[in-house]
Amino acid sequence: MNRSACLIFNPVAGQSDPDRDLAQIRALLDPEIDLDIYLTTPDIDATRLAKEAIERGASSIIASGGDGTLSATAGALVGTNIPLGIISRGTANAFASAMGIPDTIDAACETILGGTTRVVDAAYCNGKPMVLLAGIGFEAEMVERADRETKNRLGILAYILAGFQQLRDFDRFEVEIETEDKIIKLAAAAVTVANAAPPTSVLAQGPAGLIVDDGLLDLTVVAPVNRAGAIAASYHLLQTALSGNAAEREDIGYLRARRIQVRTDPPQKVVLDGEIIGTTPVDIECVPGGLTLLVPQVEEAQQKEKLEGLPNLTIEPKQNSILSEEV
Ligand SMILES: Nc1ncnc2c1ncn2[C@@H]1O[C@H](COP(=O)(O)OP(=O)(O)OP(=O)(O)O)[C@@H](O)[C@H]1O
Numbered sequence: 001m002n003r004s005a006c007l008i009f010n011p012v013a014g015q016s017d018p019d020r021d022l023a024q025i026r027a028l029l030d031p032e033i034d035l036d037i038y039l040t041t042p043d044i045d046a047t048r049l050a051k052e053a054i055e056r057g058a059s060s061i062i063a064s065g066g067d068g069t070l071s072a073t074a075g076a077l078v079g080t081n082i083p084l085g086i087i088s089r090g091t092a093n094a095f096a097s098a099m100g101i102p103d104t105i106d107a108a109c110e111t112i113l114g115g116t117t118r119v120v121d122a123a124y125c126n127g128k129p130m131v132l133l134a135g136i137g138f139e140a141e142m143v144e145r146a147d148r149e150t151k152n153r154l155g156i157l158a159y160i161l162a163g164f165q166q167l168r169d170f171d172r173f174e175v176e177i178e179t180e181d182k183i184i185k186l187a188a189a190a191v192t193v194a195n196a197a198p199p200t201s202v203l204a205q206g207p208a209g210l211i212v213d214d215g216l217l218d219l220t221v222v223a224p225v226n227r228a229g230a231i232a233a234s235y236h237l238l239q240t241a242l243s244g245n246a247a248e249r250e251d252i253g254y255l256r257a258r259r260i261q262v263r264t265d266p267p268q269k270v271v272l273d274g275e276i277i278g279t280t281p282v283d284i285e286c287v288p289g290g291l292t293l294l295v296p297q298v299e300e301a302q303q304k305e306k307l308e309g310l311p312n313l314t315i316e317p318k319q320n321s322i323l324s325e326e327v
Pocket residue numbers: 010011012013014015040041042045065066067068069070089090091092093151274
């Protein structure tokens with residue numbers, strides 16, 4: 001008997017042709033999964049569609065769209081044990097990258113068909129579900145600046161551009177961080193509390209190599225003294241993300257805790273999984289094992305060679321190559 005799944009599909013996510021994307025997904029999944037397909041609309045969001053699917057007793061749910069759609073669907077599934085498949089079609093694809101899920105339609109469908117389930121942590125931020133991270137300061141301003149029109153024109157460059165604009169207006173604020181066992185006070189330019197984060201979420205990379213199933217949240221605080229320091233700190237964090245070695249600069253701090261409260265003076269905007277949700281204070285609590293994801297069976301082995309897809313490609317085996325002579 002076929003598996004069944006509810007597919008929640010955002011027809012306006014990313015820059016690709018939604019009809020073609022949906023046809024491709026159906027062609028790949030339909031033979032093995034009975035799909036119950038629902039499209040998001042400006043009024044009916046992924047959270048609502050996911051909650052309705054849970055009420056109907058869906059045995060698994062697949063979300064396809066940008067990070068907004070994926071996080072909203074995942075948020076509705078926290079604590080349900082219903083497996084979630086991810087087909088990422090957005091601008092930044094942070095969700096897939098943070099969770100080690102491929103971000104092409106082909107490979108994502110392959111993961112849904114032949115992958116395995118992985119139980120990961122989730123969190124609640126001021127009562128709202130959080131899968132990736134909450135950004136206070138920089139990150140929030142960046143998301144606000146990367147508006148829809150710019151995202152459509154420039155894709156991920158929109159975020160980078162917004163980041164540079166933000167650095168120009170570098171601003172510090174007083175912050176009080178409370179965990180289960182301490183209260184920390186300092187002046188900072190950005191505070192990020194992450195459950196999971198892709199390497200591109202530079203401001204979450206203080207500890208580097210975030211662990212998504214350790215039952216803990218990772219806080220990174222960036223506190224440069226001037227604009228040049230802000231740029232140097234961002235660059236250092238990018239290096240920590242790429243190298244996997246934790247940050248060492250004096251103006252970057254990090255810690256792990258199960259519950260983290262952040263208060264600021266003056267109040268700062270807060271971005272939760274890519275959406276501005278309001279201003280500080282925030283109270284964030286980890287939900288260990290709150291989410292079940294469909295992920296690839298094993299980390300994909302590094303390919304030694306990839307040529308297919310290049311324009312005008314022909315590959316001819318050589319008759320008299322040194323290798324064939326040796327054999
Ligand atoms: N049918 C629709 N028509 C117009 N807007 C829609 C529709 N369905 C969803 N939306 C809007 O799409 C937004 C979510 O977009 P999503 O995050 O999935 O894609 P994206 O913005 O392209 O991706 P990214 O966040 O990676 O840039 C929500 O604001 C939602 O209101």
